[in-house]
Amino acid sequence: QREEEENKKEAYHKEKEKLVKKREEYTARAEQFSELKKKRINEKKIEKSKQKILEEEDIWAELENVIKENEMALKDLEDYKIFVEIKENEEKMKLKLEEELRIGTQENCKEGNTDIQEEKLSKTEQRIRELE
Numbered sequence: 001q002r003e004e005e006e007n008k009k010e011a012y013h014k015e016k017e018k019l020v021k022k023r024e025e026y027t028a029r030a031e032q033f034s035e036l037k038k039k040r041i042n043e044k045k046i047e048k049s050k051q052k053i054l055e056e057e058d059i060w061a062e063l064e065n066v067i068k069e070n071e072m073a074l075k076d077l078e079d080y081k082i083f084v085e086i087k088e089n090e091e092k093m094k095l096k097l098e099e100e101l102r103i104g105t106q107e108n109c110k111e112g113n114t115d116i117q118e119e120k121l122s123k124t125e126q127r128i129r130e131l132e
Helices: 002-111 115-130
Strands: none
Touching: 002 115
């Protein structure tokens, strides 16, 4: 009987040792799994922050493009304004010269033909043609 009890105790201790080893093995596996899970979560956070940075950079690049486009549009408007001012001045000059020509023609008809008036009129007509 004693032998039987000792055999049972020995079997119990062996079984207990097996269970302790398995528990240690499972604990080690659980730690590895936990570490892998932490690494994976960390990698996801890093990836999200990288993505967010790229999106922010895209927004800044897009904003820079809009600013450049606006600057170009403003320059075009300024060029157009200068063009319109030049055309207005030419039109005013043309009207002024046409008025001078009309007045000169009327005076010429009233006073008779003189070489100076004709020369003045021909210069005025040339100037009008240049402006057209």
